[in-house]
Amino acid sequence: MELGSPSQTKEILQKYNLNLKKSLGQNFLVDGNILRNIVGVADITKDDTVVEIGPGIGSLTQQLAKEAGEVIAVELDDRLIPVLEDTLAEYDNVKIKHGDALEVDFDQLAGKNYKVVANLPYYITTPIVMRLLEEDFSVDKIVVMVQKEVAERMVASPEDGKDYGVLSIGVQYHTAANIAFNVPSSVFIPQPRVDSAVVSLTVREESRAEVLDEKFFFKVVRASFQQRRKTIRNALSKAANIDLSRDLVDEALERVGIDSRRRGEKLNIEQFAQLSDLLFKLKYN
Known part of the structure; x- marks a missing residue:
């Protein structure tokens, strides 16, 4: 069963009587091509361990599980844990972890040299991305869907005016960053007010600039x-x-x-x- 379609998503939400929480920024992606494209950008192979933040009902998790050696899905909303255990039951390479991505020890979960893939809630995009980069986790690559405006700030240069700022420097100091593709708001349930973008962040072995402190x-x-x-x-x-x-x-x-x-x-x-x-x-x- 392919999870990433409008009909399947609505069916699952109805089956479990789930009301989506605005406070958790829950907008579920319902376009299979985009889900597969995200996995393609992350360049997932059977040698990879992937940490997914905020799996929701498991639509992206399913596509990751098809390609990765192991997927560890970290979900904050405890109502979704039994849903994920049901929708992903056939995938023995998926582990579901109830936890807060702003607190969990990713290295303890995934070991070394793993990838992080996520459709991030808009309200915690920057804290999660900067936590992954600043706390010296052993992550090699981060592929995240974020608000389009935030994606543009992540990759901005001094020539880009107001888009360029602390976030731009923080991301580019630690990673090679680029926008992989844009995602319209129309492919989500419920539909957000803004468009999104998928950003690829390849963590640098050495920071972009060497500094004393x-x-x-x-x-x-x-x-x-x-x-x-x-x-x-x-x-x-x-x-x-x-x-x-x-x-x-x-x-x-x-x-x-x-x-x-x-x-x-x-x-x-x-x-x-x-x-x-x-x-x-x-x-x-």
Whole structure:
């Protein structure tokens, strides 16, 4: 039985008397071609262990199970656990885990060198993606469906204006990121108000830019974007999270050759790395 169709999805929802929860961002994908395309983007083989976040009724899980060696599906909504045990009963390579993706230890579940695939609820997209990248999990690749606007922010560069920001730098610092394809809102039950996109994030063996102190680097980045209309000089010298004097900021900007009147949104990752390293040295040495 193919799960990813409007009729099957409605039948399952009726069978289990399921009312979808807006608070959990539950929108179920009902297009088999798109489900299979997501698996294709993730380049799943029988050698792969795949962690799926938010399997819902198991439509994407089913397609992953056909291609992967093992699928571990992490679902927060306890009402869906018996549904998944039913819809995925024929797949002995699927394990269903009741848990919160913002808390679960993915390495403990999946071991090393696994892939993460998910149709993420919009409201927790950024926290989950950044948790996967910042907490040093042993994940090789992340393929997620997210709100189209968020996908565009993930892959944005300084040339992309307001789309470029802290999320862009955080994602691209850790991964090679690209938008695989867009997904219209019409292929979901219930239909969301916005379109989605599937993003492929291949985790880098080494971060895009080498920095002296990663936490300090991201403090500089966050301070630079906190008030986007401010110049880089004013943003950094007035940022409460980093405590830098104007003289120190001026010296660092001059030495790395960045015009103090530029805004942070015009600096690329390598420039932020160079600037943060010099600020770190001037502040702590």
